Amino acid sequence: MLTWAALAILLLTVAGFLLARNRAVALAGDTPSLLHSRPVYHGGYVALWTAIAGFGLLLLGLIVTNILIGMALYGGLPAGLSEIERDLIVSDGVALSRGTLASRTDEARQAVAALYGRLTTLQIGGLALASVGVAVFTLMRGLGRVAIPFRARTRFERVVQTLLMISAGIAVLTTIGIVASLLGQTLVFFSEIPVLNFLFGTHWSPLSGVHEGAMDPQKVGAIPLFAGTLLITVIAMVVAVPVGLFSAIYLSDFASARARSIIKPMLEILAGIPTVVYGFFAAITVAPFLRDTGAAMGLSVSSESALAAGVVMGIMIIPFISSLSDDVINAVPQSLRDGSYGLGATKAETIRNVILPAALPGIMSAVLLGVSRAIGETMIVVMAAGQGANLTANPLEAVTTVTVQIVALITGDTEASTAAGPAFALGFTLFCITLIFNIWALRLVRKYREVYD
Amino acid sequence: MQMTDDDPIKFRCQGVNVWYGDTHAIKDNDIDIHDKSVTAFIGPSGCGKSTFLRCLNRMNDTIDICRVTGTLLLDGDDIYSRDIDPVQLRARVGMVFQKPNPFPKSIYDNVAYGPRIHGLARNRADLDAIVEDSLGAAGLWDEVKDRLAAPGTGLSGGQQQRLCIARAIATKPEVLLMDEPCSALDPIATETVEELIEGLGRRYCVVIVTHSMQQANRISQRTAFFHLGNLVEYDTTDAIFSTPQDERTVGYVSGRFG
Numbered sequence: 001m002l003t004w005a006a007l008a009i010l011l012l013t014v015a016g017f018l019l020a021r022n023r024a025v026a027l028a029g030d031t032p033s034l035l036h037s038r039p040v041y042h043g044g045y046v047a048l049w050t051a052i053a054g055f056g057l058l059l060l061g062l063i064v065t066n067i068l069i070g071m072a073l074y075g076g077l078p079a080g081l082s083e084i085e086r087d088l089i090v091s092d093g094v095a096l097s098r099g100t101l102a103s104r105t106d107e108a109r110q111a112v113a114a115l116y117g118r119l120t121t122l123q124i125g126g127l128a129l130a131s132v133g134v135a136v137f138t139l140m141r142g143l144g145r146v147a148i149p150f151r152a153r154t155r156f157e158r159v160v161q162t163l164l165m166i167s168a169g170i171a172v173l174t175t176i177g178i179v180a181s182l183l184g185q186t187l188v189f190f191s192e193i194p195v196l197n198f199l200f201g202t203h204w205s206p207l208s209g210v211h212e213g214a215m216d217p218q219k220v221g222a223i224p225l226f227a228g229t230l231l232i233t234v235i236a237m238v239v240a241v242p243v244g245l246f247s248a249i250y251l252s253d254f255a256s257a258r259a260r261s262i263i264k265p266m267l268e269i270l271a272g273i274p275t276v277v278y279g280f281f282a283a284i285t286v287a288p289f290l291r292d293t294g295a296a297m298g299l300s301v302s303s304e305s306a307l308a309a310g311v312v313m314g315i316m317i318i319p320f321i322s323s324l325s326d327d328v329i330n331a332v333p334q335s336l337r338d339g340s341y342g343l344g345a346t347k348a349e350t351i352r353n354v355i356l357p358a359a360l361p362g363i364m365s366a367v368l369l370g371v372s373r374a375i376g377e378t379m380i381v382v383m384a385a386g387q388g389a390n391l392t393a394n395p396l397e398a399v400t401t402v403t404v405q406i407v408a409l410i411t412g413d414t415e416a417s418t419a420a421g422p423a424f425a426l427g428f429t430l431f432c433i434t435l436i437f438n439i440w441a442l443r444l445v446r447k448y449r450e451v452y453d
Numbered sequence: 454m455q456m457t458d459d460d461p462i463k464f465r466c467q468g469v470n471v472w473y474g475d476t477h478a479i480k481d482n483d484i485d486i487h488d489k490s491v492t493a494f495i496g497p498s499g500c501g502k503s504t505f506l507r508c509l510n511r512m513n514d515t516i517d518i519c520r521v522t523g524t525l526l527l528d529g530d531d532i533y534s535r536d537i538d539p540v541q542l543r544a545r546v547g548m549v550f551q552k553p554n555p556f557p558k559s560i561y562d563n564v565a566y567g568p569r570i571h572g573l574a575r576n577r578a579d580l581d582a583i584v585e586d587s588l589g590a591a592g593l594w595d596e597v598k599d600r601l602a603a604p605g606t607g608l609s610g611g612q613q614q615r616l617c618i619a620r621a622i623a624t625k626p627e628v629l630l631m632d633e634p635c636s637a638l639d640p641i642a643t644e645t646v647e648e649l650i651e652g653l654g655r656r657y658c659v660v661i662v663t664h665s666m667q668q669a670n671r672i673s674q675r676t677a678f679f680h681l682g683n684l685v686e687y688d689t690t691d692a693i694f695s696t697p698q699d700e701r702t703v704g705y706v707s708g709r710f711g
Contacts, residue, residue, distance in 0.1 A: 256517075257517070333554070335550060335552055335554035336554055336556060336557075337515075338512065338515070338548075338550060338554065339550060339554040339555075339556065339617065339620075340556070340566070341512065341515060341543060342510065342512060342543055342547065342548035342549075342550070342621070343543065343544070343547065343548075343566060343567040343570070343620065343621065343624055344540050344541065344542075344543035344544030344545075344567065344570070344571060344624060345540070345566075345567075345570050346540050346570075349570050353556075353566065353570070354556050357556075357557065357558070358556070358557050
């Protein structure tokens with residue numbers, strides 16, 4: 001029913017466009033220049049408003065009536081029930097009415113089902129009729145306004161501008177929503193667990209006390225996770241920064257056009273490999289290799305090690321750093337290179353003394369973005385770093401990271417509502433750290449842009 | 454403007470050809486450039502004057518598709534021979550570019566750049582002296598002596614160009630090549646830089662590419678007119694502007710084309 005209504009509104013929109021356009025053409029007669037706006041704007045104006053009115057009412061109506069129906073269902077329940085029982089009865093009633101499975105069928109549930117059935121029929125029928133009606137009304141009204149002096153173009157453009165603004169707003173609002181939900185859940189968690197225990201405790205086993213009904217504040221210390229994240233990030237950057245930077249220098253100032261045309265796409269392919277592939281590459285190829293090599297040298301390397309995860313993560317970040325650095329090195333004007341060569345500097349001297357200093361802010365921001373990627377990276381560490389919260393600085397041992405623990409908490413067996421607390425707290429911490437790095441990087445980029453403008 | 458044909462010859466160029474890929478940019482030109490004077494290269498856009506200038510310090514080497522043939526002798530040495538390192542050559546033949554291109558470093562470090570990479574100063578006092586002398590020779594010392602640590606990019610356009618000239622002088626070159634050094638400057642800055650170039654011409658071999666015939670007339674002792682990759686006419690500046698021999702030179706200096 002609602003699908004048909006939507007289809008009808010769509011047809012009305014198309015009809016509105018054609019009718020209004022034709023009407024404008026007819027009004028203008030032999031001298032189209034009489035019209036203030038081109039016929040297509042008259043069409044667009046009517047079509048746009050028809051669609052907005054029809055679909056808008058449909059969507060808004062659905063949201064509002066759903067809330068009303070919910071209120072009606074809960075309002076009709078017998079008094080003196082706990083919240084969980086009320087939720088159960090309503091969800092069972094809805095299920096009964098839809099013909100799917102319910103946990104029980106008793107009188108209260110049957111009543112809810114009957115009420116729900118009646119209300120939804122009313123809701124759907126009413127909304128379909130109302131939205132199509134409004135669309136027709138808007139269409140007719142719009143057609144009535146088509147006239148030679150009517151400023152359809154300015155109005156049309158204003159509507160489009162508003163739509164653009166709303167689209168931009170959606171991204172912003174979503175971000176705000178995510179941050180708000182993160183923040184809310186985190187605050188709930190911290191109302192039970194002291195912040196200092198979380199930030200500075202060294203024992204991480206948040207769900208070990210859950211069977212007794214509450215988390216043990218002594219066992220939610222996230223330091224081992226931060227340390228593990230830091231360790232792996234450092235290893236990754238030790239791999240990625242020199243290799244990425246050197247390859248960028250090679251590509252921008254030494255490589256022949258031919259070498260560049262081969263290497264650059266290869267690096268971009270590296271950037272396109274899904275992280276999950278890197279993950280099992282780390283877990284199945286690199287980690288055993290490191291373990292066996294270590295064993296041959298008399299070192300005991302755990303089969304899941306920070307080193308394996310960090311090295312592979314570094315490889316993953318190489319194209320990121322090399323591509324961004326390549327861009328900033330190329331952005332250093334040729335005139336500066338010429339100036340340096342013209343003074344008798346060699347290529348190496350020019351790169352060291354002129355190009356790298358000029359490109360440094362950009363390179364720094366590439367590194368910082370790389371760091372924030374390393375911190376937030378999940379798949380590689382889930383597969384290759386380990387699960388146990390092991391506080392160590394030894395890269396040959398298994399460590400765990402913030403992201404790994406979030407995955408473990410959310411996908412684990414424990415009830416989501418219980419596990420969500422520490423997960424949200426970890427997620428929020430992670431968000432804050434990467435946000436700081438990203439802002440820092442953006443500021444560096446902006447500073448860099450000012451140099452040559 | 455006195456005649457200076459007795460100046461010794463610094464550059465002796467014979468049969469010089471330049472190709473950019475398949476484009477024949479310089480066609481079999483001979484020219485002798487004299488020391489301790491200013492030589493101007495003039496001609497319409499695309500005539501090859503800048504290309505020729507860039508042959509004199511092998512800056513064309515940095516362009517992959519560029520090929521140079523012929524003999525270019527600097528004090529009798531072939532600068533395109535295998536024994537010559539272009540890096541050392543460029544220390545002897547300095548260059549100033551069309552657009553001021555100070556490095557994003559302090560004024561001091563800009564001037565000290567060349568002396569540092571060539572090891573011209575034994576200690577800090579030496580370097581300070583070189584920087585002061587060079588800035589002085591470029592007529593910039595009084596304007597910047599109190600802010601040597603300020604970034605060179607913060608100077609005005611004319612000051613930046615004089616900083617670039619100071620930077621070129623600091624490596625103690627024998628020749629100064631200038632590729633339209635005033636084309637990005639306003640008339641007042643141009644006047645200052647022109648006076649500077651005139652003065653430099655008494656000490657160095659200066660070769661300047663310019664679009665402005667008035668400028669060539671004002672500051673140079675000799676002028677070479679290029680057209681479509683050919684060196685059409687080369688004589689004293691007075692002769693080129695008062696009694697040009699070639700029809701094309703006549704047309705260009707009288708403003709009929711170009």
